Amino acid sequence: MGPLFPNGLISGDWNLVIAVFIGFGFGFLLEASGFSSSRNLAGVFYGYNFVVLRVFFTAVIVAMVGLLYFNYFGWLDLSKIFILPTFLPSMIVGGVVMGLGFIIGGFCPGTSFTAIVIGKLDALVFAVGLFIGIFLFAEVFPYIEHFYYSGNLGHVTLTDVTGISAYWWAFGFTVIALSAFWASWLIEKKVRKRIKEYKF
Amino acid sequence: MIKYNSKREGTHYLNPYLGGVLMGLLMIVTIFISGRELGISGAVKDTVVETAHAISPAAAKAHPYYGMYIKDGQSPMHSWLVFEVLGVFIGALLSGIIYKRVRKPFVEHGPSISSKRRLVVALIGGILWGFGTRLGRGCTSGAALSGSSTFSFGGVMVMLLIFASAYLFAWLFRKLWT
Amino acid sequence: MNRNYFILTIIMLVLAAGTFFIPRKSLQQQAKPSKLLWEIIQPTRYVSTDQVAKMIIQKDPTLELIDVRSADEYNKFSLPNSINVPLDSIVNEGGMDYFGIPGTNVVFFSNDDIKADEAWVLAKRLGFNATYVMKGGLNRWIETIIQPKEPAEESPGTAFESYEFRKGAQLFFTGAKVEKTTTKKSKIVVRRKKKAVVAAGGC
Numbered sequence: 180m181g182p183l184f185p186n187g188l189i190s191g192d193w194n195l196v197i198a199v200f201i202g203f204g205f206g207f208l209l210e211a212s213g214f215s216s217s218r219n220l221a222g223v224f225y226g227y228n229f230v231v232l233r234v235f236f237t238a239v240i241v242a243m244v245g246l247l248y249f250n251y252f253g254w255l256d257l258s259k260i261f262i263l264p265t266f267l268p269s270m271i272v273g274g275v276v277m278g279l280g281f282i283i284g285g286f287c288p289g290t291s292f293t294a295i296v297i298g299k300l301d302a303l304v305f306a307v308g309l310f311i312g313i314f315l316f317a318e319v320f321p322y323i324e325h326f327y328y329s330g331n332l333g334h335v336t337l338t339d340v341t342g343i344s345a346y347w348w349a350f351g352f353t354v355i356a357l358s359a360f361w362a363s364w365l366i367e368k369k370v371r372k373r374i375k376e377y378k379f
Numbered sequence: 380m381i382k383y384n385s386k387r388e389g390t391h392y393l394n395p396y397l398g399g400v401l402m403g404l405l406m407i408v409t410i411f412i413s414g415r416e417l418g419i420s421g422a423v424k425d426t427v428v429e430t431a432h433a434i435s436p437a438a439a440k441a442h443p444y445y446g447m448y449i450k451d452g453q454s455p456m457h458s459w460l461v462f463e464v465l466g467v468f469i470g471a472l473l474s475g476i477i478y479k480r481v482r483k484p485f486v487e488h489g490p491s492i493s494s495k496r497r498l499v500v501a502l503i504g505g506i507l508w509g510f511g512t513r514l515g516r517g518c519t520s521g522a523a524l525s526g527s528s529t530f531s532f533g534g535v536m537v538m539l540l541i542f543a544s545a546y547l548f549a550w551l552f553r554k555l556w557t
Numbered sequence: 558m559n560r561n562y563f564i565l566t567i568i569m570l571v572l573a574a575g576t577f578f579i580p581r582k583s584l585q586q587q588a589k590p591s592k593l594l595w596e597i598i599q600p601t602r603y604v605s606t607d608q609v610a611k612m613i614i615q616k617d618p619t620l621e622l623i624d625v626r627s628a629d630e631y632n633k634f635s636l637p638n639s640i641n642v643p644l645d646s647i648v649n650e651g652g653m654d655y656f657g658i659p660g661t662n663v664v665f666f667s668n669d670d671i672k673a674d675e676a677w678v679l680a681k682r683l684g685f686n687a688t689y690v691m692k693g694g695l696n697r698w699i700e701t702i703i704q705p706k707e708p709a710e711e712s713p714g715t716a717f718e719s720y721e722f723r724k725g726a727q728l729f730f731t732g733a734k735v736e737k738t739t740t741k742k743s744k745i746v747v748r749r750k751k752k753a754v755v756a757a758g759g760c
Contacts, residue, residue: 182414194413195462202466204405205417205520209467210474212398217487217501221556224549230395235524237399242406242528244573249407251579261415261758263516263526265533270522273515274537276507278544282552284504287519288512289419291505292464293471298482304498305505309420312509313427317444324443327514336530345530346576352527353573357566360396374557378389379487396565418760460760512760521760 181255206293208234215294217285217301218379224282226370227377229363236356243349267330284308390480406528413459416529418521419467420512422460424448429455489556500555515541593681602677603692604664606701607719610726613637621661625676626668636666636698637730644672647679666691666698702726 180186184194213219213230222228249255281287286294286305294302320327332340337348371377409416428448431439432455439445448455475481488497512518515537517526523541526534612620613636622639624631631641644667663680665673665688673690680688691698700706705723708716 181411183412185414189412195457195459197412198459198462199466199469201405201409201412201417202463202468203470203473204466205402205463206467206470206472207474208393208398208402208405208470210471210480211393211478212395213392215471215475215480218489218556224545225553225557227557230392233395234399234402235519237396238402238406238524239527240569240573241400241403243530244569244576245403245407246410246528247576247579248572249411251576255411259414260410260529262529263522263531263534263758263760265531265536266516269514270516270533270537271540273511273513274540275544276511277515277518277537278541278546279548280504280507280511281519281541282545282548283500283555284508285501285556286504286508287419288423288508289467289518289520292419292467293474296468296472297475297480298484300484300486301488301497301501303484305501305508306423308502308505308507309423309509309512310427310430310505311502312506312511313424313513314509315506316510316513317427317431317442320444332532335532337532337535338530340532346579348530349576350573353569357569360562361566376490378392396562415758418758421760517760525760 180253181249182259185259186256205289209290210293210297213378214290215297215299215302216379217290217294217299220287220290221282221285222377226366227374228379229367232363233360236352236359240349240353240356243345243352247345247349262334262336264334265330265332266328267332269327269329391478403528406525410529415459416521416525417463418460418517418525419464420508420518420521421458422464423509424513425455425458425461489554491554491557497555593678597678597681602688602690604689605692606698607722607726609636609664609666609691609698610702610723610730614726614729619662621663623663623665623676624667625665625672630668634695636695639666642676644676647676661687663688664691665689667694669694669696702730 180188183189184191189197209215212234213228214234219228219230223231246255246257250257277287284291284305286302288306288309291302291305291309295306336345337343338345367377406416425448428439428445431442431445432449440449472481486494486497488494492500508518512521515522516533517523517537519538519541522534523538527538528534609620609622611617613622620638622636624635624639624641625644625647626641627643628641631639635641663685665676665680667673667676670690670692673694677688677690693700701723705720705727708720
């Protein structure tokens with residue numbers, strides 16, 4: 180049955196309309212969970228607010244387990260969904276740069292948008308920075324084009340690379356995430372004794 | 380969920396685990412319908428391409444990077460991600476209104492720095508992210524969150540690297556936040 | 558609060574562990590052995606070389622000829638508009654794309670019947686119907702179509718009729734072959750199952 184659009188069960192224009200609704204849900208959940216404040220987001224790196232860890236990891240394990248069940252029930256054909264391709268060196272450098280941007284700017288692109296609509300000027304400046312960053316990338320692109328496309332492993336999944344089946348990954352992620360949640364509760368208690376404000 | 384008690388101090392947020400579960404379910408629905416997952420940075424890229432195209436169509440088409448995304452007869456903004464980001468703005472606004480978090484424009488900053496400093500580092504952070512999302516083929520939503528949920532090797536790798544890198548530099552920039 | 562979280566943790570662990578016990582669906586549904594045996598002994602799967610020739614001459618759109626010999630033999634000589642799927646690669650990925658297209662009749666052929674029969678049984682096992690075998694294979698094809706033998710005086714009228722037909726077919730096939738040598742291998746219209754469209758995506 181699913182995925183509906185690649186199977187031709189809904190047309191391209193409806194796909195775009197649905198995208199708006201999906202974005203609506205996503206934006207609502209992001210803002211409602213507290214991702215619209217850079218101080219909340221940075222909290223995971225200093226131990227005073229673990230909302231990023233909790234929401235992010237919960238979403239990942241729910242989606243992983245859910246997808247496997249959907250595949251089993253025949254509602255979803257996992258061979259037809261988009262898997263992010265892997266470009267090894269480029270993505271490694273990208274990840275490090277993004278992490279640095281995270282700790283300096285306190286936002287990621289999606290959360291900055293949710294912060295803009297509730298009136299945060301620093302988020303607006305961050306978004307302007309996004310534009311500038313992509314523009315800079317486009318300007319240096321001719322020089323790094325070779326690097327950008329190197330190490331293309333294709334649309335590989337964890338199973339393709341490690342040979343460990345998806346069920347182990349889903350279970351493993353769940354165990355690690357749940358342990359992290361309990362550990363974060365303990366850490367938060369300790370850190371919040373020293374810091375007065377921790378929810379922004 | 381919606382508590383209108385003025386006695387309560389501070390702003391009210393959804394239980395993070397509930398938010399996570401709902402987000403995970405939303406991602407499953409997204410894949411079920413569209414065969415793809417959420418993303419944000421692609422929409423920003425589309426906007427940049429569109430801007431370049433608007434400023435100078437010929438130069439943009441000939442550009443090695445922008446040219447890849449300019450197709451005759453269809454604006455680069457006519458993409459799934461742009462429509463999704465539109466929804467993100469609306470949804471976040473609604474949430475801000477419901478939870479009474481919408482305010483007159485202000486700069487939120489840590490206790491040890493000034494507003495000006497905060498704006499400067501926000502700009503730097505944005506530029507780093509803009510560059511980084513292109514290299515990493517996505518941001519935390521597109522590559523890390525969505526990629527990991529679909530068991531993509533690249534997605535998990537980017538997710539681990541973003542968090543590891545931020546933890547690595549956290550002590551260096553502690554004055555920004557604490 | 559903590560007790561609730563504890564319960565939720567257990568539920569999540571159970572759900573995640575549950576994925577291990579989901580039975581994996583087998584890729585192909587195989588035909589039941591008794592049914593397969595019954596179908597093997599039916600002679601209805603055979604089509605004669607005359608029938609195949611007729612379908613080719615009439616440009617029957619449902620006809621799909623599959624040559625199950627090796628690629629070398631196929632390149633040396635084969636029936637017009639036939640596809641080469643060597644017997645040992647039928648079960649490989651892509652080999653089965655040629656079967657199961659609704660509205661087509663697949664005819665297997667080889668030098669004689671043996672390989673074509675094997676291919677037919679394989680396809681039957683995997684559940685594909687509308688498959689046939691050209692009786693006698695290419696050997697018979699050459700006997701009847703390319704070099705038809707004039708029937709003896711006392712043969713029944715039908716023998717003469719089919720001889721007339723075969724002479725005409727011979728002209729068709731060998732005459733067409735003469736044209737072929739001047740051009741490169743003619744474009745073979747290959748019908749494959751529509752490859753599943755994979756979603757676009759990315760951020």
